[in-house]
């Protein structure tokens with residue numbers, strides 16, 4: 147579905163009718179693994195423009211496709227360019243038209259896992275000056291003027307340095323974007339109405355524990371308690387559950403398969419969808435950290451719409 151041209155003023159809907167939703171993620175694949183169903187859901191709405199900003203190209207990733215193994219950082223160091231193409235294919239699968247890299251593709255490099263030498267690469271995102279990186283994001287915020295921003299919590303959801311830095315840069319950019327004295331050359335100030343951090347309710351993790359208990363492909367390994375995982379929150383900390391329509395399921399699976407160097411066919415995400423059903427990958431959860439909580443439903447009164 148091609149969107150009306152909102153740049154030349156020919157949009158049949160007035161600009162004020164359209165709503166903007168911004169996702170800030172660390173690596174190509176995070177957008178799909180963590181928020182793929184939500185992206186597909188809002189892209190399918192005819193009143194919402196979705197923008198994804200990814201902070202690095204994922205150059206330091208482990209390669210799960212053996213025939214591409216030599217692209218790894220320690221050998222040909224071509225994984226970043228390859229994951230750019232994976233990002234394009236995944237965006238296509240989700241129907242996402244506006245996807246960008248922070249500062250332009252290649253500005254910031256994947257920092258590798260915490261404590262690895264890649265953390266010290268001169269372009270590592272982990273070593274970026276937060277205000278410098280945030281300035282590029284302010285320009286995007288002031289251009290697309292999002293009502294809602296989605297990013298990670300201050301632990302980066304699971305403690306990866308690029309995820310922690312994506313949180314810091316996104317939150318700093320939201321603060322600077324609304325400051326009328328900050329860099330007027332980057333556009334008119336804009337205040338984002340709602341900000342969410344991605345999360346997973348422990349009740350969902352407990353269900354997965356149960357389903358995988360004893361199986362050889364248990365992604366949780368020898369962890370036996372959800373409280374020992376580096377992510378997950380009590381259900382009453384979650385504020386919002388987006389359950390995408392069934393049609394989003396195949397889109398998220400196609401986007402996952404687009405990220406083949408990162409998500410192998412035997413990956414637990416596929417196994418979970420197979421064991422728990424496609425609905426297990428249609429529900430994605432968030433914590434509202436800025437803005438007024440909207441109407442909700444269920445035992446925890448979770449919002450069902452990011453724009454609520």
Ligand SMILES: CC(=O)N[C@H]1[C@@H](O[C@@H]2[C@H](O)[C@H](O)[C@@H](O)[C@H](O)[C@H]2O)O[C@H](CO)[C@@H](O)[C@@H]1O
Nearest residue numbers: 173176204205206207208256257258259306
């Ligand atoms: C989901 C996510 O953030 N993936 C990151 C992460 O990938 C991990 C890394 O390659 C690790 O070495 C593997 O053992 C683990 O299975 C991967 O999830 O870190 C990568 C390097 O920074 C990054 O490219 C990838 O997108």
Ligand SMILES: [Zn+2]
Nearest residue numbers: 172173176306
């Ligand atoms: Zn990541």
